[in-house]
Amino acid sequence: MEVVSGTASLAVPPGSAAVVVKNLYLSCDPYMRGRMTEHETPSYVPDFVPGEVLVNHGVSKVVASGHPDFKVGDLVWGITGWEEYTLNPKPESLFKINHPEMPLSYYIGVLGMPGLTAYAGFFNVAKPKKGDYVFVSAASGAVGQIVGQLAKLTGCYVVGSAGSDEKVNLLKTKFGVDYAFNYKKEQDLNAALKRYFPEGIDIYFENVGGAMLDAVLLNMRVHGRIAVCGMISQYNLEQPEGVHNLFCLVSKRVRMEGFLVGDHYGEYRKVPQGGEDQIR
Structure with missing residues (x-):
């Protein structure tokens, strides 16, 4: 990666x-890591060139249109673009900011992707459903911290995991989860989950996969x-x-579903309207 300087035109092409x-x-987001790898089989989003x-x-801010x-x-x-000015030939993909009274940085956070x-x-x-037992991994991250708060607002019992004591403290004192733990200090993730989810x-x-997913599968409830x-x-x-415990999906009738945020952009307006009071 390098930083370069250049000259940019601040006018749109005639008739464009x-x-x-x-x-x-x-914003710098985790999914970008995947775009930095060359894929023989195309991924859901193109590799960076x-x-x-x-x-x-x-x-x-629009300077020419x-x-x-x-x-x-x-x-x-x-x-x-990661640049001072960007020419966007398809601005239909952009969302207008309808709540400019909110800090603009929120639109790469809670009011954005x-x-x-x-x-x-x-x-x-x-x-x-109200009363559900909810576990969020990477719970102090940009997405996880919001999931935990949405779950609490829904009336759920919420536990989050994170990778440092500082993040665990943040989850408990600022983001309001019921319990949080540092997964790096747990010798047995299965035992840790049983402690918080008897x-x-x-x-x-x-959000993390690997050993945490394997342990979670053992602790899912029927129809989780x-x-x-x-x-x-x-x-x-x-x-x-x-992953070794996938048969739990069968024995416990668990539904496991992946998703991409791009499939849900049509619902964007629900986020600020539905949570504006809580955000303020």
Whole structure:
């Protein structure tokens, strides 16, 4: 990776429906790690091309527009370049910011892609009910911390795992989960989960994979639900770890479903409207 300087035109091509935006905030998200690997079989999102500008979610301000739905001065969030200015030829993919009174940085967090990921994965995939026992791995991350709070607002019992005592303390004192533990200090993940879930887990929001997933499968309740958001423990491995307890899906009639946030962008407006009071 290198930082380069260049000259950018701040005008859209004549007759174009493109926009030029000034980027105000840029997000660095775990899924980008996968785009840095060359895949023989195409992944769900294209690999980054060496020498080209990195792209990811950001918050931007329109400085030039040929599109009837966007005017100069509009604040937007969506995919943009890791650069000061970006020419976007398909601005239909951008979302207008309708709550400019909120801190703009929220739109690469709770009001942006991480918030929508948490909302869609928890409500559309996991389908919670009041009183459910919920476990969230990587619970202090951008998505996990929101899932835990949504679960508490739904009336669930919530436990989160994280990789440091500082993050565990954050989960308990700021994000309001019932219990949290440092998985790096646990010699036996199965025993740890039984300690916090003596009656089993109804919903597992999966962010890490590997040994944690294996332990969770042993502790799922009958008709439990696993929403698979990511498996970050596997991203840097040359040979991904296997999972040994998959028969629990059969014996406990567990539904395990992966999802991509891009499939749920149509529901974006529900996130700020439904949680605006809690966010404030």
